[in-house]
Amino acid sequence: MRFFFRSILYFIVLIFRKREYDVIFYYPQHFNRGNKNKNNYFKHLIESCQDKGLRFIVFEEPDFSSRFKRNDEAEPFDVIFYFILLLRKLIFLKSYNSRKDKIIGKILAQLFFKRIYFKSLVTISQSMVNVFRGMDQDCAIFDLQHGIIHPNKKNYLENNIPAENLKNNNVNVLFFGKSFQELLIMHDSTSFFKDRSFVIGSHIFESKNYHTSFNHKILVTLQFTHDHTNIENKTLLESLIKIISNSNRKNLFFLKHHPRFNNDINIDILLDQDNVILAPSNLKKCFEICSLHITSYSTCVFDASLVGIPTLIVNPLKKFDYFKKYFEYNFEYEINDFVDTKFYFKQSIKVKQWAKSYYNTYNENFFLSLIR
Numbered sequence: 001m002r003f004f005f006r007s008i009l010y011f012i013v014l015i016f017r018k019r020e021y022d023v024i025f026y027y028p029q030h031f032n033r034g035n036k037n038k039n040n041y042f043k044h045l046i047e048s049c050q051d052k053g054l055r056f057i058v059f060e061e062p063d064f065s066s067r068f069k070r071n072d073e074a075e076p077f078d079v080i081f082y083f084i085l086l087l088r089k090l091i092f093l094k095s096y097n098s099r100k101d102k103i104i105g106k107i108l109a110q111l112f113f114k115r116i117y118f119k120s121l122v123t124i125s126q127s128m129v130n131v132f133r134g135m136d137q138d139c140a141i142f143d144l145q146h147g148i149i150h151p152n153k154k155n156y157l158e159n160n161i162p163a164e165n166l167k168n169n170n171v172n173v174l175f176f177g178k179s180f181q182e183l184l185i186m187h188d189s190t191s192f193f194k195d196r197s198f199v200i201g202s203h204i205f206e207s208k209n210y211h212t213s214f215n216h217k218i219l220v221t222l223q224f225t226h227d228h229t230n231i232e233n234k235t236l237l238e239s240l241i242k243i244i245s246n247s248n249r250k251n252l253f254f255l256k257h258h259p260r261f262n263n264d265i266n267i268d269i270l271l272d273q274d275n276v277i278l279a280p281s282n283l284k285k286c287f288e289i290c291s292l293h294i295t296s297y298s299t300c301v302f303d304a305s306l307v308g309i310p311t312l313i314v315n316p317l318k319k320f321d322y323f324k325k326y327f328e329y330n331f332e333y334e335i336n337d338f339v340d341t342k343f344y345f346k347q348s349i350k351v352k353q354w355a356k357s358y359y360n361t362y363n364e365n366f367f368l369s370l371i372r
Contacts, residue, residue, distance in 0.1 A: 003070055004078045006075075007080070010075055010076075011080065014114075018117075019117070021117070021118040021119070022049070022054040022119050024056070024057055024118045025042050025046060025057070025122050025123075026128060027125075028060075028063050028124075029063040030067075031124060031125075032066075033068060033259055036072075037071045038073070039071065041146050042144070045367060049368075059076075059077040065262060083108075083112075088100060088101075098130045098168065101131045105131040105132060118136070119139060119140065119372075121139055122174075123143055124143065125143075129143065133170075140370075142173075142370065143173050147299045149180055150183065150322050150325075150326040151184060156173070156184065157184055162192040166192065174198055175199045175200070176359050181199050198370060199360060199363075201359075204303055204306060204359050205359065205361055206359075206361075207306065207307055209352070211344075211348070212341070213344050214291050214339055214344050217290045218252070218291075218335070219254050219293045220256065220294045221295040222236075222255060222256060222257055222258055222267070222295075223236060225264055226262065230265075232317055233265040236316065237267065239296075239314055241270065252275050253275060253276045254278070254279035254280075290309070293311040295314070296315040297313070297322050301313070301329065305351040305355035306352060306356070309351070310331065310333075310347040310348060312331075312333065313332075327358070329354065333347075
């Protein structure tokens, strides 16, 4: 309730006080995965605005299903979010909800945002882009990459056609690295991603390798989410059971849940094994402990590679076989192969070089030039 009343107070003050911003940052609560419940995807962008004296506001959308806590440094968007949900139920349209959200945006512009002016919006996962486009037809809207983007990624590109949500709202896509951008441009039958995408780099970057040899400690980033069917989640579970059961008992497996895991499947059968424990919540700490990584298709493949940790892709779900199909990550080895120190060192160098083209160093000046 504290955040709800904070939200009410902020928007009541807006009735009497004009606010002008160079940029609005908007994101849902479930992206608060950093220290002190901060959104790591936005952290460096916000710091750039602070350092250069740009006027900005950070709005956080509530998410009651999220395991992640609220960010005290963000302005709660709660009262507006609930008002949007109410209007979505009250406005009856036969057409797709994008038109409905734009109508809601126009209503908000006259009620709560009448005295708030902004030049640019930076959002993530395309959150509320229709609503903000309805508020302002002329503002620049940027959607920041937050995970794997590939040529068959829903809401980005399917069947060589950019998503309507991007095209109809003139959304600019901000990429982590050149290789991601080139991959979409190559498969785009229009010129949308050529004209509307920019590489600003990432908060994730290359750093010193944590390990020079295999220490028998293995991080397993799980993909159990409601994005899958029950059968798909069970198939993923069975593949992990097989690998861990057939593994050398010297190997210790650290299981790390997906950020959106909501007990989608019971993993007690894994945790009941003597050489399986839960991993620390902090990914950096996981990499400091573990010298090898296993996943089906987590973005942590890139994070691990940038610190020289090889990944074994264990993916029985062919439709999610992104790394082999799109990213040319074809390292098909067994856990025991990495016991050889020379082999481990060679693969460590190889994966690091592979990842660097997808995750470029953050370019502050370029980002600031886009939003000004």
